[in-house]
Amino acid sequence: MHSVKQVDLSVKIARLILQNPIMLASGCFGYGEEFFRIEGFDPSRLGAIVSKGTTLLPRDGNLQPRICEHRSGMVNSIGLENPGIDVVVEKKVPFMAWFGVPVILNISGFTIEEFAIMAKKANSAKGVSALEVNISCPNVHGGRIPFGCDPLIAGQVTAAVREATDLPIIVKLTPNVDEGIIGVIAQAVEAAGADAISMINTVKVENVGNIKIGGLSGRPIKQTALNLIKIVRRFVSVPIIGMGGIYNVPDVIEFLKAGCKGVAVGTANFSNPLVMMELKDGLGKYCLENGIQNLSQFYGAENH
Amino acid sequence: MAENPIHVCQAKIVSNEQIAKDTWELFLEPSDFDVTQILPGQFICLQPLNSQSAMARPFSISMVRTFKGIFSIWYKVVGENTRLLSQLPEGQQIKFWGPLGNGFIPEPNFYDEVWLVGGGIGIAPLCFFKKGITEYQEGIAKVFYGAKSKDELIDLQLDEDELTIATDDGSAGYHGLVTGLFFDKAKEYKDKKILVITCGPNKMMEQISSLCGLLKFDCYVILERIMACGIGACLGCSIKMKSGEMKRICHDGPVIKAEEVDWNALG
Numbered sequence: 001m002h003s004v005k006q007v008d009l010s011v012k013i014a015r016l017i018l019q020n021p022i023m024l025a026s027g028c029f030g031y032g033e034e035f036f037r038i039e040g041f042d043p044s045r046l047g048a049i050v051s052k053g054t055t056l057l058p059r060d061g062n063l064q065p066r067i068c069e070h071r072s073g074m075v076n077s078i079g080l081e082n083p084g085i086d087v088v089v090e091k092k093v094p095f096m097a098w099f100g101v102p103v104i105l106n107i108s109g110f111t112i113e114e115f116a117i118m119a120k121k122a123n124s125a126k127g128v129s130a131l132e133v134n135i136s137c138p139n140v141h142g143g144r145i146p147f148g149c150d151p152l153i154a155g156q157v158t159a160a161v162r163e164a165t166d167l168p169i170i171v172k173l174t175p176n177v178d179e180g181i182i183g184v185i186a187q188a189v190e191a192a193g194a195d196a197i198s199m200i201n202t203v204k205v206e207n208v209g210n211i212k213i214g215g216l217s218g219r220p221i222k223q224t225a226l227n228l229i230k231i232v233r234r235f236v237s238v239p240i241i242g243m244g245g246i247y248n249v250p251d252v253i254e255f256l257k258a259g260c261k262g263v264a265v266g267t268a269n270f271s272n273p274l275v276m277m278e279l280k281d282g283l284g285k286y287c288l289e290n291g292i293q294n295l296s297q298f299y300g301a302e303n304h
Numbered sequence: 305m306a307e308n309p310i311h312v313c314q315a316k317i318v319s320n321e322q323i324a325k326d327t328w329e330l331f332l333e334p335s336d337f338d339v340t341q342i343l344p345g346q347f348i349c350l351q352p353l354n355s356q357s358a359m360a361r362p363f364s365i366s367m368v369r370t371f372k373g374i375f376s377i378w379y380k381v382v383g384e385n386t387r388l389l390s391q392l393p394e395g396q397q398i399k400f401w402g403p404l405g406n407g408f409i410p411e412p413n414f415y416d417e418v419w420l421v422g423g424g425i426g427i428a429p430l431c432f433f434k435k436g437i438t439e440y441q442e443g444i445a446k447v448f449y450g451a452k453s454k455d456e457l458i459d460l461q462l463d464e465d466e467l468t469i470a471t472d473d474g475s476a477g478y479h480g481l482v483t484g485l486f487f488d489k490a491k492e493y494k495d496k497k498i499l500v501i502t503c504g505p506n507k508m509m510e511q512i513s514s515l516c517g518l519l520k521f522d523c524y525v526i527l528e529r530i531m532a533c534g535i536g537a538c539l540g541c542s543i544k545m546k547s548g549e550m551k552r553i554c555h556d557g558p559v560i561k562a563e564e565v566d567w568n569a570l571g
Binding site for chain 2: 027028029030033034035037038039040041052060061063064065066067068069072073074076078081210217218219267269270271272273274
């Protein structure tokens with residue numbers, strides 16, 4: 001039995017020191033005000049808080065229906081309902097920053113210029129620790145094909161954001177690309193200045209329930225996430241934040257072993273609002289019981 | 305943040321009994337939760353019993369028994385989770401979170417009468433309003449209750465002058481929709497000050513609220529929508545109001561002033 005007295009769960013991602021690798025997945029947590037009301041949910045115990053996808057202008061989002069369960073996961077088509085970056089920076093970020101853990105602002109643009117403007121606004125805002133750049137949005141100047149489907153354009157978005165801000169940049173990759181190209185997309189964003197990569201965004205599905213086009217999340221995308229992460233791991237050296245169907249401690253460990261430095265939890269919050277607290281405690285306990293002193297013992301464990 | 309905390313707790317099943325066709329009453333005794341804080345119109349989310357389900361399961365609160373520290377939900381068995389729920393025995397623990405949404409206590413003294421119009425399982429939250437109005441505030445509350453047929457009717461244990469029933473097939477009470485029953489009654493009261501609270505199918509609530517608009521009755525609707533989180537975070541149940549404002553049914557509702565609702569936006 002390798003018993004240890006203390007476990008260091010902290011990780012360094014994109015120039016940020018996180019007290020543990022458990023983060024929120026953007027979009028499942030709003031701007032924190034709602035989960036804060038849950039007794040026993042303490043945002044200050046998380047690795048980082050990640051905001052809902054924020055756009056340059058306020059958006060009402062899509063018409064109903066917006067969500068439905070599908071294959072043990074869920075499909076959403078919320079359509080980026082949010083109050084716009086000015087309100088977010090002025091009113092929402094100060095609340096998120098109050099918990100003393102890094103605040104990662106997710107920005108979602110429809111043109112490269114929009115990404116750059118938002119990055120500039122975030123740069124001068126108080127309380128933003130890093131940006132997560134959502135390149136799964138449709139590029140309105142590029143036939144509405146998501147930025148993240150083309151290495152060249154994904155790189156251009158990243159470079160524009162890099163140019164506009166000194167904040168650490170995490171680029172969130174879409175899984176809706178060919179396995180053969182995702183590594184190249186990851187390389188392109190790394191070369192353009194990304195400090196980390198988060199993956200995966202939701203998996204595109206069509207005609208589920210009454211939802212024409214939506215994004216599948218939760219359990220059914222876990223294997224896709226792990227497969228793509230293992231590919232990307234070989235192409236880049238920046239840290240990866242893994243997400244997609246994480247529900248329990250074994251899931252967290254699976255992602256860490258696949259080469260992720262951080263993990264994000266989204267859909268699992270809906271069926272258990274305290275799941276992130278349980279994961280944080282559970283990971284610490286697992287490490288104690290298994291003689292793991294720090295999480296670097298996991299990284300890439302599957303490759304050795 | 306002046307909003308009330310949301311408790312996540314275990315509750316013991318005090319009873320779980322069938323009360324009408326496909327309809328059950330579940331009484332819960334929460335371990336660490338003061339039931340007196342629950343307002344009429346509010347709901348709870350149950351952790352899904354099917355381990356493959358991704359979303360929370362919202363249920364209106366039908367009854368609160370303050371002295372016993374218990375509350376009930378009435379639910380219709382429609383899918384796997386409600387089927388599993390109906391099989392849970394007395395004494396078993398179940399996880400829920402709440403109270404959720406924006407319930408309210410009407411001021412019956414401001415009105416000649418309060419009318420509660422329920423269709424199908426939409427009757428569930430209205431019983432709590434009824435009890436609050438008549439027992440605690442000595443107001444007059446009348447219930448209009450519609451169901452497909454007699455075997456779907458829940459026994460509300462109300463006097464004849466408090467309850468009017470409609471069934472689609474005429475097997476009990478008025479033969480027809482509860483909206484028809486409501487229209488007939490409303491015409492008689494057109495000069496009175498009436499508050500209407502309604503819950504049921506959208507089509508029914510839309511008709512009730514449009515008549516209330518014509519007769520200048522105040523009207524609230526209790527809306528239902530599939531929810532993922534039930535607490536206002538995921539925006540899955542967000543709809544646009546007539547004013548253009550977005551409202552989350554779980555957080556800014558489920559009780560909403562009828563005149564604000566754009567019925568087309570409910571899809």
